[in-house]
Amino acid sequence: MKKYILKRITISAITLLVILLVLFLMLELMPGSPFNDEKLTEAQRAIINAKYGLDQPMVLRFINYIKAMLSGDFGVSYTISKNTPITVLLESRLPISLIIGGQAVLIGTLIGLVLGIIAAIKHNTIFDTITTIISVLGVSLPSYVFAMTLIYTLGFKLKWLPLLYQANDPVSSTIMPTISLCMFTIATVARFTRTEMLEVLGSDYMLLAESKGISSFRLIFRHGLRNALIPIITVLAPLVVGLMTGSLVIEKLFSIPGIGSLLVTAIQSNDYNVIVALSFIYSLMYIGIMLIVDILYGVIDPRIRLAKGGSNE
Numbered sequence: 001m002k003k004y005i006l007k008r009i010t011i012s013a014i015t016l017l018v019i020l021l022v023l024f025l026m027l028e029l030m031p032g033s034p035f036n037d038e039k040l041t042e043a044q045r046a047i048i049n050a051k052y053g054l055d056q057p058m059v060l061r062f063i064n065y066i067k068a069m070l071s072g073d074f075g076v077s078y079t080i081s082k083n084t085p086i087t088v089l090l091e092s093r094l095p096i097s098l099i100i101g102g103q104a105v106l107i108g109t110l111i112g113l114v115l116g117i118i119a120a121i122k123h124n125t126i127f128d129t130i131t132t133i134i135s136v137l138g139v140s141l142p143s144y145v146f147a148m149t150l151i152y153t154l155g156f157k158l159k160w161l162p163l164l165y166q167a168n169d170p171v172s173s174t175i176m177p178t179i180s181l182c183m184f185t186i187a188t189v190a191r192f193t194r195t196e197m198l199e200v201l202g203s204d205y206m207l208l209a210e211s212k213g214i215s216s217f218r219l220i221f222r223h224g225l226r227n228a229l230i231p232i233i234t235v236l237a238p239l240v241v242g243l244m245t246g247s248l249v250i251e252k253l254f255s256i257p258g259i260g261s262l263l264v265t266a267i268q269s270n271d272y273n274v275i276v277a278l279s280f281i282y283s284l285m286y287i288g289i290m291l292i293v294d295i296l297y298g299v300i301d302p303r304i305r306l307a308k309g310g311s312n313e
Helices: 002-029 042-052 058-070 086-121 126-140 143-157 175-201 204-211 216-244 248-253 259-268 272-300 302-307
Strands: none
Touching (some): 002 058, 086 175, 086 216, 086 259, 143 175, 248 259
């Protein structure tokens, strides 16, 4: 198992390095620069580029950036907030996106699992029909439709919750965004859980276990759900990253100062350091989640790590 985990970590680290290199290449080929003010003369632009090291060869800048990043330094903002360290910009924005996304993932996964399990157990009943309807609506309707509905009912009509994000009331301010974001997760997890549980419950080994008198609770959760988890985890992994790194539309609707809106602003203003830092964070989270998923595969089903050469760990 240790060898298996070490191998996955090594592959993940190499992947992150390649992503950073590709980002630098793309930004190098992009038209314009962070300093497009027409009032600046060529001499002034040259001085500014020299100040920030932008006049150096790309390879040297890449190596210097890697060294600085390893010490937690992502550089400074060029245009959004001049000379402000990017870590300072992220300190206030990243936690908000992570909290809202984390809540959406947790709530969406738990509700989706419960609905999917009930739908599989109560196959072809009213419970199964309701779960199917919820799944279709959750997948078909964009998150901003749920957001607008919540804003109108809970925020405008009933006045139970604040319409926009308020820093002095973060708990109430995150309820509507969390519900809006988690609907797609609920629908996706419920649909996959129902499908996989139906297949597992109808398998020969489950029928054999049932014939041996194993209790229904143990049969469903210890044997059935465990075997159905791998496809569910696979589809859930990219959803987790998307939710925890923020949804731009939801952030705009609720005026949430998250990292999604910061990335768009950085792209519009050619703030290279902010673009690279946020893109790296997105990539780090995605690869980190996929690494956890790979490890969970090996824990849930040891045959996977055996097939990948981990039989002697």
